[in-house]
Every structure is written in structure tokens, then in C-alpha cells.
Amino acid sequence: MTPGSNVETKASGIRPRAKVEIQAGALPPRLGGLRALAGHRAIWPLLALALILIVDGLISPGFFTIRVVDGRLFGNLVDILYRATPTAVVALGMAVVIGTKGIDLSVGSVIAIVGAVITWRIHNGDPHFVVLLFALGVGVLCGLWNGFLVAVLDIQPIIATLILMVSGRGIGLMINLLYGGTNPSFTSPLLQGLSVGHISLVPTRLILGGAIFGALWLLIRRTALGLFLESVGGNSAAADLAGINARLIKYAAYLICGICAAWAGVILAADTHTSDPVSIGLYIELDAILAVVIGGGSLSGGRIYLGMTVLGALVIQTLTTSILTSGLPPEYNLVVKAFVVIVVLLLQSANLRAVLSGAFGRGKR
């Protein structure tokens, strides 16, 4: 313990109210800044991301090169953003649901239904913007269904959303039968434009993802909805006594999650331009949950971190892309991914950090 910090703690013992100023004064400004930085919740996922990228740079020197090919941006970094978009969009909705102490396992199935409905309506000859509305309508309906089970029937979220998770892909297959199911592929300039197209140099889906993020941020941070969502997740009995209609708020959370999943469904289905309910968006719910958790969200609810969730999705995708470009056999992918995820989560754990800083502090003394 340095003499300076000793004085500081003694002083704070006498006059707790003056503590903050004393602390700031006693620390060299640079150190204070560093400490604030280390305390910020974004630091560990950011460090993880940076570390993975540095390793990439060392292994494959051309990793960061970005070129313009055929009037669009090309390169690993662009590819990471491009591929991370559907997961990030799903994860944003998931972050909202998890913030209410819920979970939505059905997002992958919502994507499957969206893909099937898009193909069906296009085969039916609907105008393509109507098809888009249909797709988003599927998200709304699925969200309302999950919300009904969780908020009204009071079924535990993991079970409630499991119902749609299991049945959703079956519903998708049944929708395929509506037009014979023989040729479940489609072309749509509008939807493919949204998914694989680009506006000047930038892929459209990045703009779309950014717009969804912006809209969601405005919705929950520029209204009081976010505070209500977080209070319902943090302590629903207290929220009830505070006059919040917890039922309505939970409904809103699943609705938001359903719509986010529907947008991801539009991107993914247009990307493969086919209805493939069995494998489209498979396990995306797990990546989405992981993204939320890497972003510092707790499954016990009470907090929603939108920006951090996107960061979490980027960590996951960067890792996947890195393994593929590093020359490691793709068979290693899942295990290496799991290992890195464990490290990131451990770094975020308050307990482990306390142990580490304790050992560090003793070493200094």
C-alpha cells in the first residue's frame, strides 16, 4: 500500500461525504483514468476482440487489407461485420428479453417461418414490399405468442419459448407445402437488395443492422421503456408495487425480440434465396444468448446493454472468421470458440477479478 492511498483511506473514514474528491486528488490523473477504464464494462470484450485481431494480424499478414472489388468493399474485417449482422440483430432482441429475466429460444424457428412465408408469398405473386410486411408480421405474431405464454399464462420463459422453438421449423415445412413445396427457392430484388446488396461501397445489411440498432436504442433509451423493462427483470414484485404493468412490459420484450428475429430471417432467407426451415438459423439462439452474455448481460435480468451485445456478436464472428482464415482445420472451430468464450467470461467475472487484483495487490506490497 502506498503512503498516498493510506492517507486517502484514513480521510475517507472520517468524512465519508468528502471521499470522492479526496480520492480523485490523491491519485495521479493518468492512473485514475486507467482505473476508470479498467472498471468500464466494455473493456474485457473489447480487449478480447483486440487480442483476437492481433493474433490474426500475426498469423496472416494480409488480414486487415480492405479492397474495393466490383464497386464494393472486400476484406476480412468487412466479412466479419457482414456475417455478424444476423446474429447481432437477433442478439439485440435477445438482450431485451434477457433484461426482463426471460429468454427466447424460438428465434431460430421464427427465422425458419419467416423464410418459408417469404417464399410462399413470392410464389403467390405478392408485391415484394408486401412480402416484407408479411415477414415482419410473422415476427410480431411469434412475439405475441411467446408474450402470451410468458406474461399471461405465466409459463417459465425457457419452456414457453421452447414450444415455438420445437414447432416453428415444422410450421415452416408445412408452409412449404402450401405451394407444392417442390421448388422452395425465390428471387426478389428488394429482399436480396436488403440482404446481399450494397449501397455505394457499403453492404446494405450493415446499414439495415445499424438502423435496427438505432431504432431499438431510441425505443428503449429515449423513452422510459428500457427502465421499465429493466425494473421488471430486476424485481418484478417491486415493479408491480411501483405501478408498472409487468405483463404489458414482458409482452413488449417478446414482441421486440420477435421483430428482431424476423429481420434476421429476411436477411438470411434472402441470402440463401430459398426456404430451408430445417437448417436456416440453426443454433442462432445460442449464439445470440452468448453475445448478450459476452456483452455483460446477466441471465438473471435487470440490465440491457445494446452496444455491448453487438460487441459480443462481433467477438463471436471474429473468432469464427479467424479460425477459418488461420489455416486451422475447420474441425477445430467449435472447440477453440468455446475456449475463447470461457476466457472472456472468466475475465468478466467479478469474483475472478477480485482474486486476480488481490494477488496483484499483494505482489506489489
Next chain:
Amino acid sequence: MAETLTARIEMLGVSKSFPGVRALDHVDFHVQAGEVHALMGENGAGKSTLIKVMTGAVRCDEGEIRVDGRPVEIRSPGEARALGVGTVYQEVNLIPTMSVTKNLTLGRQPRRFGLISWRTARALARERLKPLKIDIDVERPLGSFSLAIQQLVAIARALEDDTRVLVLDEPTASLDAGETELLFQILRDLKSRGIAIVFITHFLDQVYRIADRISVLRNGRLVGEGPTADLPRLKLIALMLGRELEETEERLQTGRRAAGGEPILVAQGLGRRRVMAPFDLSLNPGEVVGLAGLLGSGRTEVAKLVFGAIRPDSGQIDVGGERIASPSPGQSLRHGMAFCPEDRKAEGIFAELTVRENIVLGLQTKRGWLNRLSYSEQERLAQEMIEALGIATPDADKPVGQLSGGNQQKVVLARSLVSGPSILILDEPTRGIDVGAHAEIVALIRKLCAQGLALMVASSELDELVAVSDRIAVLRDRRMIGEIGSGDITRETIIRTIAGSRS
């Protein structure tokens, strides 16, 4: 002589710092065998930290701990237990969904051929409960019993055959008078067996009834220590607060006035089957109505029925001359009511949310989700409340879960005040709050009443009710059995009303 010189447990020069807070500063603390030692102090004085150091939940930065004169290191709760230190924490920390047997034998289940023998476990559980004189069905889930029984089960769990030090952190917070007396009998019995008992409480009269010695902490330092007889009430309070306190009783009495004018709230035949028999109640602006009764008499139920937190199935309620058609907390809030619940951990605070968010929520819910308070408004409201109620927090952006219990209680109170209510319902407003904060809160309430706030206070502390109420509704066995007018509010009339059939 040697017996009295060697303390059962001694803590010498114990210090502990948390980020930004010096929780303990060279504290000495000795407990002799066979004494009840009260540990007193305001919220945040360091009582809980001292206990946690003693029981291995937290490690001290410096200092020494001795058990029976032998220096020891207590690195974990398990080590503390091995040394004979048993603890019952403030909030009952057993598992409510498990049976009493499982709670009592968890982690030390009797085994037979490597498997748990539940028959032996049940016998063991009954055995453990016997010295506490409670006879209950040990197979029922713990949560199905009253808080008092749960508390006694927690004590039974902390007591082992070789327990030499028993630490009780506010064991009587949720007990009524009879249960407290039962607990005290048990403590006297344990004392006579040579067990050293550390007792933390906010109830001063209990200290004088049970404690042999008192240690007083303030801002992490030991500021006084001695036999109970040498520390009269006023001196003790002065030590705890670090300032002289005028008799709170008298100061409060001056605020009393005769009730008059149009009632702002009228409940007629309000009730719910199996919860509370129908009752009539009215509230006038500027008036304080107390709800008195024993534990389980229906105090909380009346408060929640009036607020709509329990939906009534009979009767009607009018607020400000307007009938509330389907009572709910949201409806009540919009009609200018606010409610401060009894159980702050379960129903009050949002631990992950910041102090600011916890406070502004009270007003935000009234405005609706679209009409968000701007950050600067939130900051202003929060600062106002932090200053008005003296909430001890470095800043408004600290998660409430990190504040001490009393400060959490103040945050909940701040939330109900921030909406500018005309009717405020407080359920056990001073539970777990220290004397100084208590006086501050009561003074604030008085000021609001002078401005026309109507107040309903449910409390288990008769002195508190006598001090603040203009009128007292008395409850027994979930019915309202009488009302005491401002002329005859004394401890005695309340007790007589509860006991007798006067109505």
C-alpha cells in the same frame, strides 16, 4: 478470575477497506463466555463488516482474531464454523422451497451405506429444534412457515454441539413481542451454557432487556464499550450518532393536530376473502393514521388493499372524491397515492439499477413510458432526494444493491416521495433503520403532513405509532377491531384494544 480475563472471541485492531470506504478502522472487540454482547451502530457503521470478518465471509486487511486466547485465522465460513462460531445473518438465508429437515441438515446429512438416511435426518432436525421449543412438521417446506419460525430454524441451524460463539444479526427484525420473548428465553438458556452471543439490533429496549455488554461502532471505529448498566439510553444514542439527541418523543408530539376537513381517501367494506375481513377507513389531508396489531394481524394486508397491491373482492374505495373502479398499484399511483413496502429486498429495491433509476422510477411510472424524464431532470430529482433523506452514496449512479440496508430503505422511501403523492402508505417505514435516520424520516414525514399529505403507517413498534399517529386503527386476526382517537393514543390503550374486545 482467569475465566473473566480470557475472552471467548477477541478481535484486535481489525481493519478492512472496500473501494472508497474504510469499513473498519482498528476495531477491538471482545466477547466473554456466557454473555450477550450487543453490537450497536448506525447504518454503515461497520457492524455487518465486523460480523463478516468474524465469521469468515470477509477477510480483514489487518488485525488479529483470537478464540479462547489462541490466535486464529478465519479464511472462510467453514473455518469459522470449525472454530465454533455460528452465525444467523440479517436476512434469513435458508432455502424456502426445501423442507425444514433439509435446511437443517444441508451439507451434513447423516449417511447410511453412503446414502442419505432421511429418517435419521428427520430425527436430527427435531433434535435440533427441541432446545428452541418449537414443534413443527419438519417435512413441510420452510417457506410455508412464518418468518419467525424461519428465523428460529436459522438459529437452530447455526447452533451446533460445539458452538461457542453465536452471532445474531438483527434476529428480532421480523418477530413480534411474544416471539421475541421466546427468543430471549432461548438466548438466556444458551448464555447459561457458556456460549458467547453477539447480538445486533436496532431495537434499543431489547438491548437493555438482554445485553450484558455493549460495543458501539461509528464510521468503522469503536467509539464505546462497556457494561449495559454504564451506558444509559441517551448516552448510547449519543455515541451512535456522535451528537446529542434531544428526546425524539417530545419533538414528534408537537406535530399532532386534530383531523378535520374532507377526507381524501374513503374505503368502505374493503376486503378480500381469506386475506382481510371487510373494513372501513378514511384518511384526511395532513393526518397520520396508524395501523397497529400483532404480527399477522393484517397490517400489511390493509395497506396493500388500500393501495390496490392486493386486489379487493369486496367494498369500494374513493380517492379525492373519485371512485377507483379496478384498484391496482398503477391506478392508485395515478390518483396520487404512493406505497413503501415492508420487505425492501423482495418488494422494494431494484438491486442492479442505480440509485438515480430507483428513485425516478416513482415519477416515471406515473408519467408513462413515452414521457421519459430527461437525464438532467433525473439527476436533479435524485440529488434532491439524496440530500433530503441523507442517503449515503458516493453518487447517484451506484447500483442500489451496493448500499447498506438502511440506505436502501431510504431509496425506496425516496421513490414513493418523488411522485409528489397526496397519500402516502408506509409499511414498517423504520424497519432496519438506525435511530438518526429514523428521526430524520419522521421529521420529513411531519413536514409533508404539514403541507397536506395524508399518511398511513403500518408498524409493529407501538412507540413509533404513538409518536406519529393522529388516529390509530387496531387490527387483530385479520379484522379491524377498533379505532383510537387522537385524545387517547398511548401504548396502554393500544395494547388494551388489541387484547380486549373493545371496539
